[in-house]
């Protein structure tokens with residue numbers, strides 16, 4: 133018997149007829165699937181470039197007849213009763229002002245530097261952040277985000293023409309957009325879309341300038357995951373790299389970028 | 399590979415690797431207790447994380463509902479494990495990954511070695527992972543000429559210090575900054591000899607030390623916090639960015655994942671990504687989480703493998719009473735609240751999995767009759783703090799008690815019968831070797847004899863004044879013989895009262911107290927008029 137067959141056989145044997153354990157203290161209650169009142173997943177396009185999978189078109193887009201968000205993309209696949217019961221919050225109900233305020237508060241808590249700007253001020257804000265530095269941008273970053281004066285210090289990266297790791301290491305910074313941000317936890321999520329680029333570019337350079345379009349901000353974790361396609365390479369960022377391994381004293385910046393600049397555009 | 403195929407064994411085989419204590423818990427604990435430095439470090443660390451955790455948990459109005467959901471998802475996942483594993487395999491494979499299955503530690507190590515060799519590389523970078531720790535992968539590879547570099551700061555400290563991790567979240571929790579500096583000075587080539595013990599400087603030394611490795615590594619090895627059956631997605635939750643480095647830059651990525659880590663749906667992440675960071679580091683969210691699904695063309699490793707590991711998990715799964723230990727998401731909340739862990743530290747448990755969860759998981763993986771792990775279920779005060787803290791509501795105390803029962807069965811079941819039949823005996827007629835009864839067996843046997851009849855108990859109580867005479871002038875017994883000696887080594891036993899409750903009750907009842915029928919009413923005012931004389935605790939405590 134192959135290891136695969138044998139392990140599967142062992143698991144089946146172990147479960148026998150009684151798939152319910154004796155020691156089980158849970159009696160979940162609550163509605164099946166997402167709360168009806170869940171807010172409709174993202175409103176508009178996020179100023180993304182080409183082909184980025186904008187929710188709600190298909191976060192977990194594999195099911196053919198997947199229902200449209202927000203009805204619960206996973207609901208369709210929901211198996212036996214008992215597993216899908218979710219009594220926790222699936223929507224925060226916060227308005228845009230509250231979302232921005234909460235996200236800023238959380239980011240500052242992580243020692244990220246945050247700024248809220250209007251669309252017209254974005255290019256200026258990015259330029260200020262990268263004054264005197266050489267940096268990389270993903271191919272799909274909207275060109276109007278970059279001040280023409282930066283042309284000489286900008287390197288463009290793409291999946292088709294990736295920049296080598298050693299070269300990335302010599303650069304000082306990176307500018308990317310982001311797919312979703314979760315206010316309550318201060319989490320920014322990159323999903324590898326053309327305006328966010330390969331994972332390596334937001335990792336190796338020491339300074340990450342990350343743009344958060346206001347319409348990509350949600351309140352809580354379930355709202356955030358509902359907008360994502362999990363099969364894309366996802367990076368969840370909550371503040372710059374940090375360690376607490378030495379006497380639990382938090383030290384920011386170990387291996388990932390040591391400086392995280394977040395520019396919220398609204 | 400270690401299994402001969404003679405059909406399926408009734409009980410799945412035990413797990414191997416670093417899940418067996420090298421010495422009994424009491425012995426190891428006793429030694430570790432003598433380490434004041436360790437105790438101070440641990441006390442500080444566990445209390446700090448504990449407080450942070452409580453703060454961020456209390457922020458969430460739906461914490462209990464999340465725990466319920468987490469527990470329900472895990473229960474469901476375990477009950478459908480065969481189907482979910484197959485689905486995971488299909489999805490991971492469909493997206494360009496390769497799935498391997500390993501029956502035990504030896505098989506998993508061999509698979510990883512083969513995969514590394516196929517790349518032609520002699521070096522691998524590693525993301526901190528409990529599964530690879532469990533199977534002893536680093537040591538295995540080292541012996542075969544492959545260097546595995548731990549890249550998590552704490553794991554690096556442990557590795558450079560030729561030490562063992564003592565906590566699943568902060569493995570170097572037992573080391574203070576001075577010790578860490580000394581390790582770095584001694585073990586890191588090119589380290590600045592002026593290195594101070596300031597945490598920031600130490601962290602930057604580690605950054606410099608590992609940077610070249612990250613940028614040149616061809617192969618990385620990781621564990622996984624989750625595997626999503628619906629999509630074939632793997633996830634790693636971390637803080638420092640070393641995980642991202644390993645998961646993104648090399649060409650080959652090998653992930654070792656216990657089969658119990660599989661979750662049915664992508665949506666389940668919304669539950670665990672709330673439960674895990676808050677329970678483990680006490681943060682609203684950990685700094686970095688990476689999720690990948692097979693290989694993504696042009697982005698990240700193109701040669702992506704996962705090794706699905708049994709190593710005793712099916713054995714634990716077969717145990718209906720212990721099965722839920724497999725729900726563990728390795729957050730470490732239980733060890734941070736455990737009074738036993740706080741004093742002994744993680745090394746005393748011997749296993750990769752220390753603390754309360756280790757005390758049940760290790761014996762479940764190896765079988766409690768495995769001699770090395772049989773003392774682990776006793777490494778608890780059964781205070782219940784671990785159950786309260788556990789984000790997936792594993793009833794650790796209940797499983798501990800159950801495993802103690804199993805252990806007694808396995809070891810002394812027959813011995814006790816022999817004891818009752820008249821003391822020590824060895825080989826009985828049935829040809830099975832009977833073990834000598836332990837003191838515990840004798841004590842339990844005596845207790846059951848005494849408690850089985852009121853007369854016997856009454857007779858025994860007459861002996862109370864004798865026990866009282868054993869006590870010192872302070873009313874405490876500080877030394878007891880035999881089994882109880884271990885107990886009295888570190889604490890005193892109050893002397894028994896000079897009169898038993900039963901005897902006092904009898905006297906009181908015959909002394910004109912109301913009849914037996916209204917016990918409830920009398921019970922309401924125990925210290926009232928006819929208060930007993932010498933039996934009174936307050937007086938006893940201060941009179942001598």
Ligand code: SF4
Pocket residue numbers: 677725726727728729730731732733755784787788789790791792
């Ligand atoms: S048993 Fe529960 S509290 Fe302990 S590490 Fe596992 S999940 Fe966390």
